Amino acid sequence: MIGKNSLFGPIDPAVESGYSDPPARKGFFTDTSVCIGCKACEVACKEWNAIPDDGFDFLGMSYDNTGALGASTWRHVAFIEQPAGRRDGGSSAPVDLGMPSIRTSDGDTAAEEDGKPDFRWLMSSDVCKHCTHAACLDVCPTGSLFRTEFGTVVVQDDICNGCGYCVPACPYGVIERRKGPEGAKNVGIAQKCTLCYDRLGAGMTPACAQACPTESIQFGDVDELRRRAEERLEKLHADGVQEARLYGHDPNDGVGGAGAFFLLLDEPEVYGLPPDPVVTTRDLPRMFNRATAAAVTLFAGAVLSFLGRRR
Amino acid sequence: MTELKRPEQDARRRGRGRRRKRDGEQSMVPEAEFTSYYGRPIVKPAPWEADIPAYMFFGGLAAGSSMLAAGGDLTERPTLRRVGRVASLLSLTVTLVTLIHDLGRPSRFLNMLRTMKLTSPMSVGTWILSAYGPFAGLAAVSELVDMLPEGNRRGVLRLASALGKPAGMVAAVTAPPVAAYTAVLLADTATPSWHEAYRELPFVFVGSAAAAAGGLGLLAVPPEEAGPARRMAVGGAVLEMAAEQQMERSMGITAEPLHQGTAGRLMRASKALTALGAVGALLSGRSRLAGIVSGAALITGSVCTRFGIFHAGQESAKDPRYTVVPQRERLDRGQPIRYED
């Protein structure tokens, strides 16, 4: 059960999980370069899945008042306001905010020398990655998290025992146990995007993708989406958008490729995504080896303690 | 009204390579530059509370105690055996209580026994515990039975009494994994300060378990029978401290939380108490009082270790820097983690 490939590397997750003739793997390609931040995806997801509110808190984070993915937010739209100096992760120099001096109107609209506008507002709709190697699923002790025939990862809320182990296991911080008053829907149960398993089963498109007006969220066969993503990347590069990059599309990456991957316009961490995520269970065999060695050491030590002088 | 973060502020934060001082302690690594989303965490901290470190401590104590008990049994140290058996039962009971408290309902524990999953340290641990628990329990029950007046031991009780020894032996053999697996439980997460510790953490934990159980022996067993406990305590303490030292070196930036805040205080206390306990154990000789003090120090030190590491991990998950910086460095070195055949 713990073979090299079953914990790391490119595999077909549905086949690996024992489906003999599964349908093509389904997933998302989210092209953040066309996301207009309308949050239709967030609302559609909540509507379809009847998700309770996630608090009514003003966060002061641009137009993001949801904050992050969580038990009651399965789609999350991030908003990043960026003056030009602040591009590309840590590579550019820190910017002078200019407070309290005044920007002149000349500088305001003039394009930077490199032809880029002087201010960007990035928007990006995040979701569970439906990892090829899903740490959440791997560590779940009850089998509540399972791999569907579509290669996606779904929680069965009636089986979940609320142990919470999947929560710290996810390298993207996606899954969470629902908090709330005792007795409210699925409180204490781990919750996340199901990739609309119920809709897929009925041949429908996931609610979020269906609602997206700009096709920022594209749903389909992962192979096809990967192809489309490459094409879009080439197009953007050809148009001079050098900062465009794909994230999570590579089957050789730390999670074996995400079922939901992205086109980003800046470093992943700018969007709150880990730059080089790894499925924790990649190291599990080594962990067990070390633990075994430690256990043997303990046993040996105990035995040793009883040898020698009787005192 | 606290000021809410704006991305700029984050950028400013990134912009400076200032050293961060916390708790008056100079950290080893200068603060690395990194970007994040409004300073929000990337990975989520485990939704666990004190239950879990307590569980880990008592699991270790139970395991160590079972071994001491078996040794005492074999080498005819009846007090050591009795203390070990009873302590393991009590610890085991506490672990079950903490676990069920964490899960909310007893049935949720049983839920885990529906399946056996090798990729889930929690599942494996549940089975390890299920393998160990009944025997440790049985051994302890036989001990209690043996304490009854002779005439009352009849039927099942007699059987229990008779099974005490073999059960104790099985418990001792199945005990070490109980002490070790909790390290995997923590390490097999995306929590930076837990995962990065995966190589040494099992040794820290078994060392800590041995130190605690040995400490208990020192504390509860008269000096004439406490020799093995003392040796176990000292050996455990040394192992724990050495492994911890090595662990911190290999963790890079994710070792920082072990030095900061609550975790830092706990880890400092743990080191001091463990060292003190070990030295005390070595020097205590036949002094009952010294034994009690050193034993208590070791036990408390072990508690601090578990809580310290637990908190450090939680803090490392809450600060995006521990997720971003190591990964970003990997990428900047041109060594992203990629599958290669």
Add this chain to the structure above:
Amino acid sequence: MAEAHPVGFQWVMEAKKRGAKVIHVDPRFTRTSAMAHTHVPIRVGTDIAFLGGIVNYVLSGELDFREYLLAYTNAATIVSEDYVDAEEFDGLFSGFDPDTRTYDTRSWQYAQQEHTGNSEAGTHQQRETASSMQHETHGAQMPGFPPRDETLQHPNCVYQILKRHFARYTPEMVERICGVSQEAFLEVCHAWTENSGRDRTTALVYSVGWTQHSVGVQYIRTGAILQLLLGNMGRPGGGIMALRGHASIQGSTDIPTLYNLLPGYLPMPHATDHPDLQSWVDKVRQPGAKGFWSNADAFAISLLKSYWGDAATAENDYCFDYIPKLTGDHGTYRTVLDMIDGKVKGYFLLGQNPAVGSAHGRAQRLGMANLDWLVVRDLFEIESASFWKNSPEVETGEIVPEECATEVFLLPAASHVEKEGTFTQTQRMLQWREKALDPRGDCRSELWFFYHLGRLLRERLAGSTEERDRPLLDLAWDYPVHDSGPASGEWAEPSAEAVLMEINGYEVATRRPLSSFNEMKADGSTVGGCWIYTGVFADGVNQAARRKPGSEQSWVAPEWGWAWPANRRILYNRASADPDGKPWSERKAYVWWDEEAGQWTGHDVPDFEKTKPPSYRAPEGAEGVKAIEGVDPFIMQGDGKGALYVPQGLIDGPLPTHYEPVESPFRNALYGQQANPTRKQYSRDDNPLNPSPPSSEEAVAVFPYIFTTSRLTEHHTAGGMSRYLQYLSELQPEMFVEVSPELAAERGLVNGGWCHVVTARSAVEGRVLVTDRLRPLRVEGRVVHQVWLPYHWGTGGMVTGDSTNDLFGITLDPNVLIQESKVGTCDVRPGRRPTGPALREYVEGYVERAQANDGAPVVTADADAVRASQAVADRGEQA
């Protein structure tokens, strides 16, 4: 557009993917700007200066589409010698009367047509009745053929007047007034002109950032001038389009909820001017004038027949007397002030939440608190129904719940998915929608409400012999009802399709549905509820219900829904062909003259008489449709030409002129006339204005900042449809105020903290959002801070907050009476506002310091200029 029309914005994204360049001109950086190639921040309320600059750029560079311009617009038409431009009279046009602040428009007319203008009294009435709005499809009426100079050299031809008028709108001036860099401005100029002409067209899409100004109509006018100069009207990919607001808000102008219009843009008759049917109909069709309004009598009589059926006969003027008549301004703002003054007893409020959505929230609520009764039909208990118990005025003690005598009837409404009917969207397209589910509980449709209200009233009045009850009793009030639905029997839902059929119209004798308004008769033999909608039920088929996929029909998609008039998708599309009737270019071919077949043809329904050839010229003395020549695409205009210069119909001038917003910290850089001199102003103590130049600098400095308001994607207008819903409320849970980092530093505002915004009307608090998306601009050499507020919050719903509209006073555009709710001046302070009675004291303190109640002068042009302008009218009077 991405904010308020995200679904429509997908097509902008699609165009961008195909290489289109997107430029966004907006005071602040929005989601739209984020997707645009260039964002041009502009000082709010200065778009006429900006657009005027582009007009000047086009004219001075001769970049206009000359062939189009000559043939299809009034560029060559010669204007009266009496006309004097605003350039000469310090911002006033000729004919201004400073007492009534209206124009005698006779000097604005084309040469030899001076008599067709209005006296100043006429213009005054026009303003009271917002009659420019009635011109939505009218255009200017004119007899005969005014003189033209095809060489465009005549000093008084429209082209030359235009050139002179806009000559001072230079890039430097644009920079000074709007705070837009010359570079950014020229980028817009290049983009617009390069993408216009024979082979290319540019579409102009606007919405309420352009309309809610005291010069709102002239904003659109400037856009229209540009589109005509560049040949972008009546052609595919061109046009000037309003992105409208509420679902079917277009429908509610076509079949209006406006006080001064009847269906199909027939003006509401006026009590004194239109004593009988004939005088009213003649007002519309202007006997002797050219164009399609000449058939207005058939439209009007068919409408009356649809109201009063058999009771409407030729003998009784088709019950014309039954129609209520205008006596003056009955607009929503006037009505609210009348409520405060105790002149209004009862009020119906359907699908509107003025307590939050209308300017001067306090006046709105105080007005409603002074009614005898109020009927509110809504989905939720909105602020306009709960004002008597939880409004800000209850806090300040101005409304005492125990004493408020207004009896509020809150009736639950069925939502749009719970009833059948049509939506008319922004392209004038009607789309039928089925009921998706039955409404819950007692919720019912509007149709149900009015049908049964009418039925009950008629039952109560049955047998009455009172003359005043005749209009009700004589109504044709027999609609078939559904036998299924939320209620049945006596209380059943009426059939919306039957109503649509009546709107479409039919022959009385046979009940045969009409296919075209050309079939309407002025003899009472046809019924038709809205002539422009005739055809929607052609052949007895609900054409609005058509849903043929785009892939199965031509790219114009004529078989999706139904667009008025006559299912035409682009109005005035004759202009898509050149004067000879040939497409301007292959790429832009749309409608053309088929010589062999002897008729117009193309992708769309031609907006021209089918067989009138391009070569047709009107015979001497021709009237009505016959006077429209083969090269006159704008067939609803009296001269068939696109109007660069508008001699009739506008109250504030024949050409757009930059005036400052009514509240502005800046002096008008172009004219002594500061703000629109003809604006509708209600000067009363409960409607104070913040001072603007030329008031004293100290007074102006009390409100040093500019604020603007608009929408969030996450909320809808006054919040009735979003603040009561969890999924939307949590996305924007609190009222907030956007400020630039510079202003935050200046006023000590902290991101996430509280601040409040103060005007002479009220103070409104919200959380602070410090953002680079708002930038200080350099205007007139001074730095100006702009503040932005969404206007969606109120006291009801899951998330509550102060209402931005409490900040505004009431000042209206004179043409259509829209409120200036996009711009005002204010102060911004850290922390929360005072509560309870202290709030009023706090605001009064500001009013005092700013002397806001003193009634600043409206006419600020140089006194000599005012005199000279008035003298022109007097001369006309004597002549």
